[in-house]
Amino acid sequence: MHILLGSFAFLCIFPFIYVIIISLSSEQSLSLQGYRLIPEEWSLEAYKYLWQVRSQIFRAYGVTLFVTIVGTILSVSVIALYAYAISRKQFLYRKQFTFIAFFTMLFSGGMVPFYIVMTQFLGLKNSIWALILPMTVNAFYIIIMRTFFQRSVPEAILESARIDGAGEFRIFLRIVIPLAIPGIATIALFNTLAYWNDWFNALLFIDDPNLVPLQSLLMRIENNLDFIRQNAMLSTQNGSILGSIPQDSARMAMVVIATLPIALSYPFFQKYFVKGLTIGSVKE
Amino acid sequence: MQRLKKFGKNVYDNRIWLLMIMPGFIWLLVMKYLPMFGQVMAFKDFRFHPDGFFASVYHSEWIGFDNFRFLFSTNDAYVITRNTVLYNLVFIILGLILAVGVAIILSELTKQKLAKIYQTGMLFPHFLSWVVVSYFVFAFLSVDRGLFNSVLEMFNIEPVSWYNESAYWPYFLVAISQWKGVGFGSIVYLAAIVGIDRTYYEAAMIDGASKWQQIWRITIPMIMPLIIILTILNIGSIFSADFGLFYQVPRDSGPLYSVTNVIDTYVYRGLMSMGDIGMSTAAGLYQATVGFILILLTNYIVRKIDEENALF
Numbered sequence: 044m045h046i047l048l049g050s051f052a053f054l055c056i057f058p059f060i061y062v063i064i065i066s067l068s069s070e071q072s073l074s075l076q077g078y079r080l081i082p083e084e085w086s087l088e089a090y091k092y093l094w095q096v097r098s099q100i101f102r103a104y105g106v107t108l109f110v111t112i113v114g115t116i117l118s119v120s121v122i123a124l125y126a127y128a129i130s131r132k133q134f135l136y137r138k139q140f141t142f143i144a145f146f147t148m149l150f151s152g153g154m155v156p157f158y159i160v161m162t163q164f165l166g167l168k169n170s171i172w173a174l175i176l177p178m179t180v181n182a183f184y185i186i187i188m189r190t191f192f193q194r195s196v197p198e199a200i201l202e203s204a205r206i207d208g209a210g211e212f213r214i215f216l217r218i219v220i221p222l223a224i225p226g227i228a229t230i231a232l233f234n235t236l237a238y239w240n241d242w243f244n245a246l247l248f249i250d251d252p253n254l255v256p257l258q259s260l261l262m263r264i265e266n267n268l269d270f271i272r273q274n275a276m277l278s279t280q281n282g283s284i285l286g287s288i289p290q291d292s293a294r295m296a297m298v299v300i301a302t303l304p305i306a307l308s309y310p311f312f313q314k315y316f317v318k319g320l321t322i323g324s325v326k327e
Numbered sequence: 328m329q330r331l332k333k334f335g336k337n338v339y340d341n342r343i344w345l346l347m348i349m350p351g352f353i354w355l356l357v358m359k360y361l362p363m364f365g366q367v368m369a370f371k372d373f374r375f376h377p378d379g380f381f382a383s384v385y386h387s388e389w390i391g392f393d394n395f396r397f398l399f400s401t402n403d404a405y406v407i408t409r410n411t412v413l414y415n416l417v418f419i420i421l422g423l424i425l426a427v428g429v430a431i432i433l434s435e436l437t438k439q440k441l442a443k444i445y446q447t448g449m450l451f452p453h454f455l456s457w458v459v460v461s462y463f464v465f466a467f468l469s470v471d472r473g474l475f476n477s478v479l480e481m482f483n484i485e486p487v488s489w490y491n492e493s494a495y496w497p498y499f500l501v502a503i504s505q506w507k508g509v510g511f512g513s514i515v516y517l518a519a520i521v522g523i524d525r526t527y528y529e530a531a532m533i534d535g536a537s538k539w540q541q542i543w544r545i546t547i548p549m550i551m552p553l554i555i556i557l558t559i560l561n562i563g564s565i566f567s568a569d570f571g572l573f574y575q576v577p578r579d580s581g582p583l584y585s586v587t588n589v590i591d592t593y594v595y596r597g598l599m600s601m602g603d604i605g606m607s608t609a610a611g612l613y614q615a616t617v618g619f620i621l622i623l624l625t626n627y628i629v630r631k632i633d634e635e636n637a638l639f
């Protein structure tokens with residue numbers, strides 16, 4: 044049993060280790076031997092090269108960080124408010140609004156009309172909001188949060204707060220939020236991950252190189268490093284660094300750079316992630 | 328008049344709640360419901376109009392079911408439907424078996440510390456984007472440098488141009504999707520198994536039940552409701568494929584389209600490279616409608632068998 048699971052677990056992280064090795068191989072040994080598990084010659088030239096053309100990479104990092112932070116905060120706020128309202132029995136229209144959210148899980152407008160709404164109606168082509176707004180609300184998270192509020196926020200506490208004269212928004216901020224922290228943390232984690240890893244919205248809506256997020260930058264250098272090179276050309280007048288580009292190792296080094304923050308941090312929040320997933324699985 | 332007054336009073340009494348749902352409600356209206364009305368473009372010969380979105384839809388000419396007729400007259404409709412449904416079927420069945428299997432094994436492991444480490448490892452792929460995964464795959468499948476061809480070379484076998492050979496891709500895609508999803512899929516099942524009352528197992532052991540019997544007679548039946556719910560959800564989305572898996576991982580390679588093109592990638596390509604908005608919308612509407620019917624149908628069947636487990 045241990046062998047079975049252990050080897051599968053290893054298989055899950057092995058490709059990442061392999062890619063790290065490739066990124067640390069010298070370009071020469073890559074072109075002679077291909078991607079080896081133990082290269083002839085180790086080298087940091089890929090990372091040195093990426094450091095030389097860092098302006099574009101830093102920009103992409105900045106875009107991804109901004110989108111992830113702003114997106115997650117916005118998303119959690121909107122979802123929590125909606126879910127809290129439909130979790131309360133005093134709200135006369137809670138059934139209708141639950142259905143309005145739930146129905147979007149059953150039927151969707153499809154990619155093309157969505158694209159047209161985003162670009163023609165909202166005018167969000169080449170806007171940073173095109174990376175944030177499409178993922179703000181998720182009906183599934185609303186339903187999860189609603190269940191969470193129903194179970195973890197007892198009506199009695201709210202009632203006593205009301206008797207003490209607190210308004211609903213005050214109650215929400217001071218009592219409901221602190222009680223629902225585990226649920227909120229879960230949604231926040233899901234959102235952070237989704238925003239960090241998103242490339243699809245950039246694929247649809249972003250042409251401006253200044254607004255390209257990390258994952259999308261990774262996509263664009265798929266076949267060549269021209270995309271980075273062009274921007275480096277503008278920022279540095281130094282032609283010599285462009286002469287010998289460690290193509291293969293630099294590409295894999297980019298993968299490592301884009302993945303490392305997640306790879307290093309997820310074991311720490313895995314606990315909350317697992318806990319949160321199991322909240323949603325229980326029906327009311 | 329009386330009714331309107333009452334409605335007004337209700338709205339006023341609920342103003343605080345209505346205010347709370349407002350941001351989310353507006354978002355749902357614009358991002359989810361407005362595109363649903365946009366589906367009318369499937370029945371129109373869509374032309375951009377300078378006055379914006381509504382003008383474009385309004386001024387485009389009605390052409391009835393021509394977009395659909397055109398879509399289904401080509402071989403494309405068959406290929407994308409077949410690919411989408413078959414892949415998803417395999418993913419659902421294999422994913423269920425593997426996820427439940429992994430969850431059961433994890434729960435049976437006695438060394439909890441090691442089990443935690445395994446779980447951390449298996450969860451890792453879930454945290455990666457499809458772009459990153461596509462690079463991982465490339466490291467193995469690259470024609471001149473990949474690990475697979477290096478291994479083949481060692482055995483003096485001709486290297487394979489993986490990104491041009493469609494025959495292998497169904498297996499690759501299935502393997503990659505499971506590699507990415509199993510750890511994540513097993514979490515919920517594991518939580519359910521851990522939640523089962525231990526006294527059942529103790530009683531069974533006293534009666535002399537073997538490990539296998541315990542699994543088949545206690546564990547599986549106890550997590551059955553969960554299996555059913557998650558499977559309904561999956562069957563409901565059998566018509567929508569994971570865009571990243573089918574677009575990023577095969578690197579948009581033309582020779583592989585026959586086995587990698589799914590409805591989602593078809594709609595995307597129709598929109599972005601061919602600019603055929605009408606037909607792309609038609610394909611999207613076809614997808615949404617059949618998906619919707621499938622969810623209702625599965626839910627109906629489940630409700631007939633066991634009301635408790637139905638989704639709604």
